[in-house]
Amino acid sequence: MAHTAAVHDSPDAHASHDAHATNTGISNFKLGFWTFLASECLFFGTLISTYMVYKGSAIVGPYPADLFDILHTTLSTTILLFSSLAMVLALHYVHEAKRNVAIGWLFAVIAMGGAFLYLEFQSYLKYIGYGLTLGSSTFGSSYYVLTGTHKAHVAVGMIWMAILAWRIHQGKIPPSKSDQVEVAGLYWHFVDIIWIVIFTLVYLIP
C-alpha cells in the first residue's frame, strides 16, 4: 500500500479533487472492469469445465475426431490473435491522438472479428450438416454453448468497437479519455485469451 500513501501524502492532494481521487490511481471504470473480467473467468471456466467433464461421454456421433478441421480452426485462431494486435495498436494511436490511424485499426479489429465469426459459422454449418446439433449429444450441447457464448462475446465486442470508432471520429475520445478504449481493449483481449484456452483444450488436446 506504499502507492496509496504516496498518492495522499501531500495534504492538499485530496482536497483539490476529493470526489475524483482513487486510492490506486486506477480509474474506477478500469478497476471495475478488471473485476468483471475476474468474474468472466469463472463464467467461461464453468463452460469449459462442462465441456471437459463431458469429453468422451457422447453416446452417438458425430464425435470431435470426425469433425474438427484443425487447419481451418488454426486460421480463425490466428486471425483472432492478430485482431488483438490491432486492438492494442488502436489504443496506442488513441494515446498519440492520431484519430484516423486509431479508427483504422479499430476497423481492422472489427474486420478480423467478422472474419473469425464467418469462419466459425462456416464450421458450425458443416457440423450441423454432419448431424451435430444442440440436442444430438452431450458433445453437441457443451460444444455449441461454449463456443456460441464465446462468439456472442466477439459480436458484442465488434459493436462496442464500432461505437468507439464513431466516438473517436466525433472527437469525443481525446487521449485523456483513452481508458474508454483501453477497457474495450481489455474486453477484446480477454475474449482472445478465452479462445486461446478453447483452442487448446477443445481442439488440440485429444
Next chain:
Amino acid sequence: MRVLPNWKSGVRPRVGAPLRALLPILLLALATGCGVEYPQSTIDPRSDFAEIIHGLYVSIFWWTMLILAVVWIALSWTLVKFRARPDDPKPKQIRGHLGLEIGWTVGPALIVVAIAIPTIQAVFATQRPLEGDPIVVEVTGHRFWWEFHYPEQGVTTANELWLPVDRPVSLRLGSVDVIHSFWVPLLGGKRDVNPVRAVREGQDPRYNWLYFTPNEPGLYMGQCAEFCGESHAFMSMRVNVVTEGDFDAWVAGWFDSSGAAIPGDPGVIEGADPEAGTAVGPRDDEVESGMATAQAGDAADDDLVATGRDIFLNQAACGACHAITGTAAQGDIGPNLTLFGLRTSLAAGIMENTPENLAAWIIDPERFKPGVNMPGTGYNMESRIVAGSPFFWPATGLDDEQVRAVSAYLLSLR
C-alpha cells in the same frame, strides 16, 4: 416357521439404544415419556454399516459438546463478569495476544484432526466392495416406488426388500427417472439413486452401491430421502430381514408358479385381514379348470378370488403394467405383484395391506399418491392430463364389487 413382525410396530428399539449416547435426548425422552419407538431412528444401528456410522457419530457428538461447553462457558462468564457498571472506567485497550491466537488455532485444529482421521477411515471402510458371498440386489427407483431385483435368484419384487440376516448385501442403485435416495436408517446411511447415464456401446454404465450386513431380523422402515416430486413423502419402503431359511423359502415360493401358499402357518401372519389373509389362494390351474377347492376358506372366497383373477388378467388388463409370476401378467411398468399377499404394506409403504386399503387404492390411487401413474376406476383424472404426465393410462372402470374381487385375488397371492 416364518413370523412376520407386526406392521405397526416395526422394529422394537433395544432398550436405551437412543439414550446411550445422547444426554439431551435422555432428558427429552424422560419429559415425554419413555418407551417411545422410533422405527426410522438414525441412532439405533442394526447393521455393521449403521454401527460404524453410529460409533463415529457418538465420538464426534462428544467432541462438539466439549467445544460447545467451552464456548458457552467462556461466553457466559465474560458477559457476567464484564457487564457494564455505571462507574466503569475506560477498559484497557487490548488489541490482541499472539499466544492466545496460536492456542485457539492449534487447539481446534487438533480436535479436527481427531475427528477427521476416524472419519476418513470410516469412509474407506464403508465404501469397500464386499468380499465373500454377498447377496446382490439391483434397486431401481421409480416415481414413487422401489423395485428390487435379485439377479441370482431371478426374483423381482417391489417396495418390500427381503434380506437374510447376517449375510452381506450389495445394493446396486439406479433410477429410471429422477434422483431418489435409498435410506433405511436402522440399516445404515443413505445413498442417492441416480438416473443411470446412457453410455456408448461396450462401456459399463455407472451405478451407486451400498454395502452392509444386517445383524438382526426384523421389519425395517425406510424412505426415499431425495426430493423426487409430488409424492416424495409417499415413497416409503420396508426391509424384511429374516433368517436364511425363511429367505430361501420366500425365494422358493416365488417360483411356485401355481401361486399357492408357501408351507407355513398362515395364522401368525398379522396385519392382513383374517378373511382374505388366512385364505389360501387357489392354484392357477384349479381356477382355470374351474375346480373349486376347499383347501381353506369357503367356496365363496374362492369364487371371489377367481373372479378377481379374471378381471386382473383380462378385463382390466392390469398385466399391461404389473407382473405376477406364473400368469400372463408380465408388465414391467408398475411394481411386480407376485406374492403380494405377503406384503405388510401397500403403495410403497404408505398404508397397511388390508383388503379395505387395497380396494380404496385400486379405486383412486391419485388420492393417496398424487402424480402416480396407476389409473383409478373413475375418470376424474383431469389434473394429470393438464400436468402432462408422460404416462397416462385410461381408467379401469371397475365397479366396487369388481374391485373387491381384484383385492381378494391379490391378497391371495402368498
Next chain:
Amino acid sequence: MSESTRVTDSKPDVAHGEKQGSVAMYVWIGVILAVLTFVEVAVYLIEAFEAVEVPILIILSTAKLILVVMYFMHLKMDHRALTWLFMSGVVLAVFMVSALIVLYQVLPRFH
C-alpha cells in the same frame, strides 16, 4: 462510462504515462503469439510428440495467455492490485476446471 473517467482527467500522467509500449514491441508479441500457435498445431500434427503432447500444449497456451495478459492488456506495467484481482479469478477458475476434470475423468478410473 463518464462517471469513472474522472481520474484520468485530473491525473493523465499516472494513468498512461508509464505503461506505453512501442509499436514494434506489440508487433513482435503478435508474431510470437502466431509462432506459438503454429508450434502448438505442429505438436498436435506430429505423431512423435504424442506422449508429451498434453503438457506441451498446456505450457504453450499458458505462455500465449500470459503474453496477451501482460503486454496487450498492460498488466505488467499496471497497478499490482489489478494483477491480484484478475489472478484470483483465474486461479479459482483453474482450480474449478481441474477439480471437475479430476472428479469426472481421473477418479472414476480408481473404481
Next chain:
Amino acid sequence: MSTATIDQAHAGHSTHDEPTGLWSWITTVDHKRIAIMYFITATFFFFVGGVEALIIRMQLWNPEQSLISPELYNQLFTMHGTTMVFLVAMPMAVAFFNYVVPLQIGARDVAFPRLNALSYWIFLFGGIYINLGWFIGQAPHASWVGYSTLTSSAYSPGLNTDFWFIGLSIIGIASIAGGVNFITTIVNMRAPGMKMMRMPLFTWMTFVTSFLLITAIPVIAVALIFLGFDRTFGSVFFEPAMGGDPVLWQHLFWIFGHPEVYILILPAFGVISDVIPTFSRKPLFGYPIVVYAGILIGFIGWGVWSHHMFTVGLGPIADSFFVAATMIIAIPTGVKIFNWIATMWGGSVQFTTAMLFSVGLLAVFTVGGLSGIMHASAPVNLQQHDSYFVVAHFHYVIVGGAMMGLWAGLYYWFPKVTGKFLDETLGKWHFWTTMVGFNLTFFPMHFSGLFGMPRRIYTYSAELNVDLYNQLSTVGAFIFGISALIMAWNIYRSARRGAPAGPNPWNAATLEWSIPSPPHHYNFPEIPVVRSREPLWNAGEREEVLAVTMPDPAEEPVMPVPSYWPILLAFAITLAWALVMTGIWWVIVLGIVPVFFCVLMWAFEPAFPEGH
C-alpha cells in the same frame, strides 16, 4: 414535545437540499436511498417467506395431515428457500453494504452509483418475477436447489421451473454488478489514510463477500443457462438418456452454493465485529487475525462444495478430500468466535439490543457450526443428509448466524439512517421472542431428523413418532413470526417517533459516526483523513478529523445526477429474460434490442452534472 426537539436537532441538514417524492426515489443513485429501498424490499420478502414457512409448519402439525395439497406444499417450501436466500438474506446484507460501506471508508458514494441503482431494480424485478408463478398456480416446485432431472421438461412440464431459472438468473446479474461495484468502491474510494488494514471489519467482510459474489454467481448463471437450454432448446446437458449427467448440476450448483453460504454469513460476522467492540468499549481483539480468518473462510469455501454431495456416490477418495477441506474451515471460524469473546473480555459490556443480537449470534451460531462438523464427517452425513437434522443445522447457521447479525446491524445503524433510535424495550422483546421462537422451532428438528424424518416431505407417517417435535417446531415458528411483527412495528414506530439520536449515539469508533444522523446526501462535508483503526476513539489524541464539527461546505460537493436509465435497463433485462420463456428464438433475439438501446443511452448519459 420530542418532535420539536428532533426538528430542531436536525434542522439544517436532514433533507432540505434533497429532492423528495416518488420520482426522486425511482431515479435516485444515492447509495443511502438505494440501501433503504433494499432493506424495505428484503423485509417485505422476509414476511412473504415467513408466511410460506408458517403454512408449511401448519401442514406438518400432525402426521398424515392434508391441510394443503402436496403440489402446493412443494411450491411453498421451494419458494420459502428461494425467497429467504436470494430475496431476503442476500439483499438485506446488500442494504447494509450500501448504506454503511461508503460511510465507513469516507467516500461520497459508491464507485458506480448508477450501476448500484441498476442492481437494486434488477433485484426487485427478478424478485417479483420469480413470485409471479403464484398468480397462475405454477410457482417453482423443484426445491431451492432445483436438482436435475426433476427440473427437466419431462418432470416439470409446467411454467414452474421457468419462473425459477429465469428469475434466479435475473437476480444473479444484480449480484455480480453489486460485487463489482463494492470491490471497486473499497479498493478505490477509501479516504486518505484509510489503509486496507485500517478498514472496519464490516467493510472487510463486504470486500470478501463481494469477491465471493463475482466468482460464485457466474457458476450458477452458467448452470441456469444449461437448464434453460435443456428446457427451451432441447440440449441434453442433464439428460441421462443421452449421456448427460444430472449430478453435474449438483456440482455446479454447490460450487456456487457453498460460497453462497459464506456470502450469507460473512456480512453478519462483519456486523458483529463492529458491534461487539463498540459495546465493549474495546478495540476488536486480534484485528488482523479476524480479517485473515474471514479471507481464509472465503477462499477455502471454494474447495468444499462436495460436502453437500456425500450421498451422491463420488467415491472414497473424493469424499475424503472434501471431508478434510470442510473440517479445515472450522478452524478459522472458531478463531473468529474466540476473538469476539476476547474482545468482550476485560471490556465494559453494554447490553443494548444490537449487542444482544450479536451475543445471541455467538451462542446459537456455534450450535449450527458444530452440527456442521457432524455433517462434515461423510459417513455421519449419510445418516443426516436430507433429514430434518440438516434443516436444523442450516437454520441455525443462516437464521442464528446471518439474520441475527443483520438484526444486530439494524439496531446498530438505524440511528444513523433515520436520526432516531429504535425503541430499546421493543427491541428487547424482539430479541427474546426471536431467541425463544427460533430455538423452539429449530432445536426439535435435530430430533425429528435423528429419528428419521426426511426433509422436503409433505407429511410424515405417524409411526415415526416425531409428531411431538413437529408440534414444538410449529409453536416455535409462530412465536418467531410474532417476533418479526414486533420488529416491523418497532421500525415503523421508531422511524416516526423514535428518540432522537445524535451523530454518534453509541460512542462508536468508525467514520460513519463522525457525520450527522441522517447524513447529508453527500455524506462528508470534507473527506476526512484517517490515522488509525478507531478514528473517533482517538479523536483529539491523534489529530483525527471529526466531520461532525465541520461547517457545511460553502459549495456543495459535486454528486452524481439522478437517472431513470437504471430502472429502464433493469426492466429491459427482465423483459429480455422473460421472453426466453416463449422458446421462440426470434422473440428472444428481439428482446435483446431494448437492452442494447438502454445500455447505449446509459453510456452516453453523463453521470455527473455537465461541466464536471
